[in-house]
Amino acid sequence: IAFIFPTPNKCRMCTNGTNLTCNVELLQGLLYCPVFLLGFLINAAALRAFIAKRDHWTDTHIYMINLAIADSTFILFIPFRIYDAFFCxxxxxxxxxxxxxxxxxxxxxxxxxxxxAVHRYLAIRFPLQTRFWSRKKETSVCVCVLIWTFLVTINFVFQDANKPEYLWTCYERCDNKTLDARFLVVIVFVGFLLPFLIIAFCSSQIIWIIFKVHNKSEEMKSIARMVTANMIVFFVCFTPVHIGFVLNYFHTPPLNWESNFSPTHTFFFVSEWIASTNCCFDAFGYYFLLTRYYL
Known part of the structure; x- marks a missing residue:
């Protein structure tokens, strides 16, 4: 989604080399390096595994491939973020x-x-019906197309939010350019809160269904552990950055950005980095376990 919150001009601050916020941003540039390297290797291996099984794709594989594409393209553009952190x-x-x-x-x-998460819940709750649906890949393809269509539409509607004249630096909006409140609602509620509630409901239902089964197999135990881990990773990775969105929207920046350190500014950029690490966890949590278990 085309959005970044007001922050100080790090290109000006870095000339004196004494601003704490500048140091945090430079540290963030360093932290993006292992995310890029690890994420590139893991997702490349995952995509290779999917291609190797292209003759046996189900609707589950379609969703996973869409996730792999989103994470892989995200990773490929991280070097721009690294360069901007150091040189602007x-x-x-x-x-x-x-x-x-x-x-x-x-x-x-x-x-x-x-x-x-919804598909995985249906596979556990209605296993026979889901096996029949799994042969109909058209539904999952349409869902993936709708996801990208929705996101491209949102970017088009709010395309003026990040025009070059509205930016302090390449990834930072000017503090005197207010954001449309409707955009914040779409980001927080539709982009995060609704998906999180869906994931929490589906994951808790899966864990409860498995918990009620007597003589649980090792496969079911592994699925329960994976579902729990995926829900925790999603919450940890994406909750801070959306809290940062809200805090920055209501935060009044200091009058003199060059001499004032903003904890809110630092929290947002650190939380952005935390969100980026999800592209690595996705591969661990979904792609490789998919080669062993039907989800």
Whole structure:
């Protein structure tokens, strides 16, 4: 989703080398490096595993591939973020595209994960019906197309939010350019809260169904552990950044950005990095376990 909140101009601050916020942003640039390297390797291996099984794809595989595409394209553009943290990219239309692309892929991952949770719940709750549905891949393809269509539409509707003249730096909006409150509602409620509630409901139902079964197999125990881990990872990765969205929207920035340190600013950028690590956890939690268990 095309959005970034007001922050100080780190290109100006870094010239004096004394601002704590600048140091935090430089540290964030360093932290993105292992995310890129690890995420690239893991997702490349996952995509290779999917291609190797292309003759046996089910609707589950379609959702997983869509998630892999969202995470992989997100990772491929992280080097721009790393470069901007150290050297600052010029404020051009490229920056607008990068902001759009960054959030579009992040929310594609969130929404796809929610649909995977629904599909996994149906597979446990209605196993016979779901096995029949699994032969109909057209439904999952349509769902994935609708996800991307929805996100592209949102980017188009709010395309003026990140024009170059509205940016302090390539990934940062000017503090005097207010954000449409409707956009915040879409991001927080539709982009995060609704998917989280769906994931929490489906995951808790799966765990409860497995818990009630006597003589549980090792496969069912593994599924319960994986479902629990996926729900925790989703909550940990995406909750902070959306709290940061709300805090920044209601936060009044200091009059002098160069001499004042903003904890809210730092919290948002750290939480953004935490959200980016989800692209690595997705591969561990879904792709490789998919080769062993039907979900």
């Amino acid at each position: 990219l010029p404020k051009t239309r490229l920056c607008t595209f990068l902001i759009h692309f960054h959030y579009c892929n992040m929310y594609a991952s969130i929404l796809t994960t929610a649909f995977i």
